[in-house]
Amino acid sequence: xxxxxxxxxxxxxxxxxxxxxxxxxxxxxxxxxxxxxxxxxxxxxxxxxxxxxxxxxxxxxxxxxxxxxxxxxxxxxxxxxxxxxxxxxxxxxxxxxxxxxxxxxxxxxxxxxxxxxxxxxxxxxxxxxxxxxxxxxxxxxxxxxxxxxxxxxxxxxxxxxxxxxxxxxxxxxxxxxxxxxxxxxxxxxxxxxxxxxxxxxxxxxxxxxxxxxxxxxxxxxxxxxxxxxxxxxxxxxxxxxxxxxxxxxxxxxxxxxxxxxxxxxxxxxxxxxxxxxxxxxxxxxxxxxxxxxxxxxxxxxxxxxxxxxxxxxxxxxxxxxxxxxxxxxxxxxxxxxxxxxxxxxxxxxxxxxxxxxxxxxxxxxxxxxxxxxxxxxxxxxxxxxxxxxxxxxxxxxxxxxxxxxxxxxxxxxxxxxxxxxxxxxxxxxxxxxxxxxxxxxxxxxxxxxxxxxxxxxxxxxxxxxxxxxx
Amino acid sequence: xxxxxxxxxxxxxxxxxxxxxxxxxxxxxxxxxxxxxxxxxxxxxxxxxxxxxxxxxxxxxxxxxxxxxxxxxxxxxxxxxxxxxxxxxxxxxxxxxxxxxxxxxxxxxxxxxxxxxxxxxxxxxxxxxxxxxxxxxxxxxxxxxxxxxxxxxxxxxxxxxxxxxxxxxxxxxxxxxxxxxxxxxxxxxxxxxxxxxxxxxxxxxxxxxxxxxxxxxxxxxxxxxx
Numbered sequence: 001x002x003x004x005x006x007x008x009x010x011x012x013x014x015x016x017x018x019x020x021x022x023x024x025x026x027x028x029x030x031x032x033x034x035x036x037x038x039x040x041x042x043x044x045x046x047x048x049x050x051x052x053x054x055x056x057x058x059x060x061x062x063x064x065x066x067x068x069x070x071x072x073x074x075x076x077x078x079x080x081x082x083x084x085x086x087x088x089x090x091x092x093x094x095x096x097x098x099x100x101x102x103x104x105x106x107x108x109x110x111x112x113x114x115x116x117x118x119x120x121x122x123x124x125x126x127x128x129x130x131x132x133x134x135x136x137x138x139x140x141x142x143x144x145x146x147x148x149x150x151x152x153x154x155x156x157x158x159x160x161x162x163x164x165x166x167x168x169x170x171x172x173x174x175x176x177x178x179x180x181x182x183x184x185x186x187x188x189x190x191x192x193x194x195x196x197x198x199x200x201x202x203x204x205x206x207x208x209x210x211x212x213x214x215x216x217x218x219x220x221x222x223x224x225x226x227x228x229x230x231x232x233x234x235x236x237x238x239x240x241x242x243x244x245x246x247x248x249x250x251x252x253x254x255x256x257x258x259x260x261x262x263x264x265x266x267x268x269x270x271x272x273x274x275x276x277x278x279x280x281x282x283x284x285x286x287x288x289x290x291x292x293x294x295x296x297x298x299x300x301x302x303x304x305x306x307x308x309x310x311x312x313x314x315x316x317x318x319x320x321x322x323x324x325x326x327x328x329x330x331x332x333x334x335x336x337x338x339x340x341x342x343x344x345x346x347x348x349x350x351x352x353x354x355x356x357x358x359x360x361x362x363x364x365x366x367x368x369x370x371x372x373x374x375x376x377x378x379x380x381x382x383x384x385x386x387x388x389x390x391x392x393x394x395x396x397x398x399x400x401x402x403x404x405x406x407x408x409x410x411x412x413x414x415x416x417x418x419x420x421x422x423x424x425x426x427x428x429x430x431x432x433x434x435x436x437x438x439x440x441x442x443x444x445x446x447x448x449x450x451x452x453x454x455x456x457x458x459x460x461x462x463x464x465x466x467x468x469x470x
Numbered sequence: 471x472x473x474x475x476x477x478x479x480x481x482x483x484x485x486x487x488x489x490x491x492x493x494x495x496x497x498x499x500x501x502x503x504x505x506x507x508x509x510x511x512x513x514x515x516x517x518x519x520x521x522x523x524x525x526x527x528x529x530x531x532x533x534x535x536x537x538x539x540x541x542x543x544x545x546x547x548x549x550x551x552x553x554x555x556x557x558x559x560x561x562x563x564x565x566x567x568x569x570x571x572x573x574x575x576x577x578x579x580x581x582x583x584x585x586x587x588x589x590x591x592x593x594x595x596x597x598x599x600x601x602x603x604x605x606x607x608x609x610x611x612x613x614x615x616x617x618x619x620x621x622x623x624x625x626x627x628x629x630x631x632x633x634x635x636x637x638x639x640x641x642x643x644x645x646x647x648x649x650x651x652x653x654x655x656x657x658x659x660x661x662x663x664x665x666x667x668x669x670x671x672x673x674x675x676x677x678x679x680x681x682x683x684x685x686x687x688x689x690x691x692x693x694x695x696x
Contacts, residue, residue: 321664
């Protein structure tokens, strides 16, 4: 992990930012403390000088002003270890006592520059005028103040250094850990981008933000993998299903070409066969397109409030003669006045496909019933017959595109009829169920009420999703 | 009939022209929308066959412009496999019929004929259709043949009405599904045949001559004998 990487890493940058903020606040705190402490110490020293003067004054009052020179000398001796300065001048400016040279009398606080051990040193000083007119100057080394300033500066300096060091160290440690995890995620996603859809992001089981994000991404990948699989399945199915009629078509045409002596009538038969074969292929494409269109076609695009009872009985009337021609009985058991919001053409096609299936597969003499009833929660439409039905293990399979039962493999048809029913049901927020009618098959479509039919679930509906329902 | 075909695909255009001329029509060809619009607006045609997708000006715009300038020549849209929305927008734009590619030529021929002779009504009055001795009363919703009343189911009545309105023309199974049943898809069950055979039994049995004929490979035709 290079150093540059650390600087680009967001958690490290965050750690640095915190360190900077810390350092700044320490600096501000230091400035305030330093200032307050310095002011306090300066005042303290000024007070000390005042106390010294008051002491000298008191002693002079007791012993008499003529003893002043002696008093100053005593004080000087007492504080010889400190760099204290004393000066006594008479009213005429004549130096009487002290350890510094005579100077023009100046009253009040002042700074005194004196040579100490060959060095110029600044002393804090105060000039006073005595009652007898003498001038007294007392100065002392602001050592306490200097020491305190040093102490404060050192304390804050160490503090700031330790804080910064800890912040940077912490930033490096935290960011390294985050970086390692993010890099692991990056490696996995790169593998996925490269085509390995089976890879999943690693989880630590800590349920922290990264774990939750990873879990979500994994769930998304599961779904994508599912979709990819079904798209593959569908295109396989399409290719496979079209192979047979295309092969037959090619055979017919090649046969006709080989037989150079074929009569016009024979050629015509071949051509008619070929056209029928092409129509069969086109029908498959048509059904696929229709499914795609219904899926893509805006939900609620052509939705209106429908008298579904009238629609159902109308279609049943249309189909009854054809059923009768096959010796079947087609009946409608539909409660009157049922309302449903939906696409008239799609719902018509849905019922037509179900009736097509029932009439084609239920067999001669079958009884086919279209029923509809509404409960409080849902409206149910059912198409039931008493034909051979579909064995339980096959019921889910028949919803797959192109799937045909072994028994009906020879009958024509695109094998997409029920897929279309499924997609129309899904677009209407309805569920499709195949069940045993004892005997026969019962297909139930259940529309959930309270406007739910007009607003299918928000989950996106995709081509392969619906096509590959199984 | 004089027919204007507006179609940009050369092969399809040649196929349409050849077939329609074989059927005895006079065909003019336009290869783009602008040219087609100009010809349609200035020429005297009985039917327009217009491809939906055209370079420059598309079929929808051609027909819409024609209708806006009060050119009422019947128009048939040709389009690639498509759904209800396309059909609705096409008809809204002012097209009279709609055919999805690929189609059997017989289907196109039948529809072109139906469009061209549209108002060739056998209507005696506005409310009574008559072909030979077969009468259909649109108001009373009754049917008589040779004066004898014939009872029909509602769907059979609509079927007969459509056939009589197009008397002498071939109507295809798809035309019947669209216009009589309002099904814009093809059920696998032969509902047209079943209804037609019942209608025939009711209208023809015991009467001569035969009026409803099956045209092999094309559809049905109700026509006066002779």
